[in-house]
Amino acid sequence: MTETLSDLLCRHIATARWESLPDHARDGARSVALDAIGVMHAASGLAPEAAPFIALARANGAGPCSIIGTPHRVQPLGAALANGALAHAVDYEDAFDRAPAHPNASLVPVLLALAQSEGPVDGRRFLTALAVGGDVACRIALSLRQPMEQGGWYPPPIVAAFGAVAGAANLLGLSPQQTKDALSLTLCQVTMPGEIKHSRRTTLRAVREAFPAQAALTAALLAREGVPGFEEPLEGKSAFFALYAGRQFDPADLTDRLGTHYWGSELTFKPWPSCRGTHPFIEMALDLSARHGIRQSSIECVEVSVDAIQSMLVEPLARKQAPETAIDAKFSVPFTTALALVRGAVRLDDFDAASLTDPEVLAMAARVQATVEHRPEWQPGVGGAMRIVTDDGESHHAWLENALGCPARPLSPAAQRAKFIDCVGRAAVPVMPEAASRLADAILGLDTLADVGALFQPTE
Known part of the structure; x- marks a missing residue:
């Protein structure tokens, strides 16, 4: 049988390994981890909008997974929900300027939940999943030829969900078929209406990543349990591109330099906490x-x-x-x-x-x-x-032409580190500067760690 577009992408997701990652992908994943962990810490202390999500996660029982910036440990799905709510709540996370995507706001919470519930997960395995998932989200966003807004959708969380499930599939070691099932199961759950932009009252725009993060983790775990999905979850007759973009997409953007170029190395890291x-x-x-x-x-x-x-x-x-x-x-x-x-x-x-x-x-x-x-x-x-x-x-x-923080005018490593230290100092359980500096060193050196989950285990 001819290999479909979904087959090709899922084979790449399932087989990518640290040894095959180019240096730019490894470096990009380290920077993403530092930025995302810092931003979630800040939101835990500054974003009351996330409190109901944290409360719900806690109500579903104690578990092995941390809610970042807090003393709480919960079950994996609750951690994905709560940390997903934190990931965008202060609007300070990384962005992909080329297309409508925040590729890591759902992905990092999912990978953290898995690192602490499926552990020990070593740093190279974690960073590989981070590079793969972020790249997939960017590729999907780039491939759209009809704006998702035309159909009434709000694209960033939808696109992010598919990157998050791709990263989860890689970290869990799912087969190409299971990965395709996971994409299918994500398609069955993920949505985000454009009304999120128009409502004056709602704060859902702040905590939006809670929903795709939980959906992606649910999908990956169900796929591992053998729930079958669709043959073509992306390009099928009524699949992703049909539903969200009127079938207007360019498959070349999904496959160009697949496995050799990772778009996560071309992200913007924000100097200011706003859109x-x-x-x-x-x-x-x-x-x-x-x-x-x-x-x-x-x-x-x-x-x-x-x-x-x-x-x-x-x-x-x-x-x-x-x-x-x-x-x-x-x-x-x-x-x-x-x-x-x-x-x-x-x-x-x-x-x-x-x-x-x-x-x-x-x-x-x-x-x-x-x-x-x-x-x-x-x-x-x-x-x-x-x-x-x-x-x-x-x-x-x-x-x-383009604001500070973009790949052409990036934040310096010192500025990224200063941002991290400022963010973690504002957590619900603040991290003091000396400890924050040590944590930054550990995150930037994740590829040397044997157990990523242990790094973020709170003290009750």
Whole structure:
């Protein structure tokens, strides 16, 4: 029989090993682990939206798996749910600028749950699964030729689920057929409606990765138990690409350099805890203010130019100028720009209840006006332009092709480490700087560890 697209991808997922990973994939996986673990720690102390997910995980019984940043140990599915809720809650995790994907926000919680319930799992096995799963999520996102939003879907958590189950299948040692079954079982569970972007009341956008993480782990474990799936879970008549993209996809993006190039080496690590699309405007506001000595009180208006992808960050404008929830504020160009201009920084602490009602920040956000346009020199969704007009008639301009943190302008290793130490210090159970530095060293050296799960075991 002719090998199908699903066959080809699943054979790769099932057979990838540390020895076959190129150096860029190994390095990328280490960086992902450091960033993701840090961000989950921060959310455990700063994101009340995740509390119900933690409570539900605990209610289902004690177990071997840690809820990161807390003293709690729970069953694997509960850990995937709770840590998945933490992974995106402060919107500080890595991103893939080329396509709509946060490839590791579901994946890392799943692999941690498996490392602590199926252990001991050594670091090379863990990092291999991390590289494989992240790459699969990126490839699926790149292959789409019809935006998932056209069908009313919200793509990042859906795409992430398939990367998460791919990583789980690799770590568990599933066969190619079992891996295909696992993808099928994920397809039976994963969903995320676009309404998550439009509702003013909900905080689901913050904790969205809880659902794909739990679904992916469930799928992988059921596939191991022999539950049969579909012959073509990706390209079948009514399978992934039919349901989510009207069958409009390019298989070449799934297979190009498969096994030799891993997209996880080309991720963005965020310098600011907000939607990636807000970052060019934060960067330009900070830069213009510093270079021209612009006083906050002298600013009459701020004009920003966004592209079609970023329009969700400025519309409806009145709501984005005065967001009611932390996650809506993180998805607001006016609010994050105002933070940069008023406070001179955008930090984890800047999205609390006091910040959402800060009269200076809100007054500045009200001065931000937006236009939607397309400029070919911008990287879609992560570029932009800004003009600040002051009361003396001066006008200051800036534009960015791509914001800081991208592969072309990456955070330095020192900056990534500083971010990690800051994040873990804000956990529900804070990690002090000296211990945080040791933990960072251990994560960056995961390939030398015999038991990854033991590294994250809390003390009751």
